[in-house]
Amino acid sequence: MTTADIVLKVTGVSKRFGGLQALSDVGITIRRGQVYGLIGPNGAGKTTFFNVITGLYTPDSGTFELAGKPYQPTAVHEVARAGIARTFQNIRLFAEMTALENVMVGRHIRTQSGLLGAIFHTPGFLAEEAAIAQRARELLDYVGIGKYADFKARTLSYGDQRRLEIARALATDPQLIALDEPAAGMNATEKVMLRELIDRIRKDNRTILLIEHDVKLVMGLCDRVTVLDYGKQIAEGTPAEVQSNPAVIEAYLGTGGH
Numbered sequence: 001m002t003t004a005d006i007v008l009k010v011t012g013v014s015k016r017f018g019g020l021q022a023l024s025d026v027g028i029t030i031r032r033g034q035v036y037g038l039i040g041p042n043g044a045g046k047t048t049f050f051n052v053i054t055g056l057y058t059p060d061s062g063t064f065e066l067a068g069k070p071y072q073p074t075a076v077h078e079v080a081r082a083g084i085a086r087t088f089q090n091i092r093l094f095a096e097m098t099a100l101e102n103v104m105v106g107r108h109i110r111t112q113s114g115l116l117g118a119i120f121h122t123p124g125f126l127a128e129e130a131a132i133a134q135r136a137r138e139l140l141d142y143v144g145i146g147k148y149a150d151f152k153a154r155t156l157s158y159g160d161q162r163r164l165e166i167a168r169a170l171a172t173d174p175q176l177i178a179l180d181e182p183a184a185g186m187n188a189t190e191k192v193m194l195r196e197l198i199d200r201i202r203k204d205n206r207t208i209l210l211i212e213h214d215v216k217l218v219m220g221l222c223d224r225v226t227v228l229d230y231g232k233q234i235a236e237g238t239p240a241e242v243q244s245n246p247a248v249i250e251a252y253l254g255t256g257g258h
């Protein structure tokens, strides 16, 4: 493996909220094509770490490199442009827009025509819109909800809304897809389908960072895992290494999982 294989390299991230040290010197390296898991008991700092690397929170310290280039996670749209797409623990779709339109919105950060083209419907804009719609339909098919393209997002089942969020994230052609608890609230069948989808995305040489409470899902899916506890990185390694690490067992079982 060379440095060219590294998609995300984050080092020394710390974040304090008032008197609470939510993250202390956390770092991860994710290689191309990996599914990388971030786990830990409630309040461990997983979401805070996600929010830092995606530009929602400003860290107190940390260095950030995406596909070999430094990036500053100062604003969400800058991070999206740099190449990280994310989904949210609490689904954030445009409820009154169709599934297709939701995916098209994701694609717009990579388009050329801009606002004036959209207002005046220039030929360049119309051609670009047709291409975006076409790509959005392909992505809906890819995540398995093509038949709902023209349904309003709010009418989709919970599991399908999560798929739609993933399609929207893929539409930005990201270097890295960050999934925040994608299995939350899913039933067993939906989880199996989600797992198949994430596997498929990985096989297509995409790179995924995953926060997930379902340890079984993480262990079955991830190439590497980092475990946070009280804002500290207590373990990093393959699922098998992490699972047998005494500090991890203590964090999950010793204090009743917090």
Ligand SMILES: Nc1ncnc2c1ncn2[C@@H]1O[C@H](COP(=O)(O)OP(=O)(O)OP(=O)(O)O)[C@@H](O)[C@H]1O
Pocket: 017, 020, 022, 040, 041, 042, 043, 044, 045, 046, 047, 048, 049
């Ligand atoms: N905006 C904020 N202001 C103050 N404290 C915060 C803020 N966001 C998170 N925290 C605190 O930081 C700590 C880490 O929270 P975080 O949500 O990152 O944990 P988590 O591992 O994602 O937990 P969960 O699994 O419950 O989602 C918690 O003690 C939380 O209360």
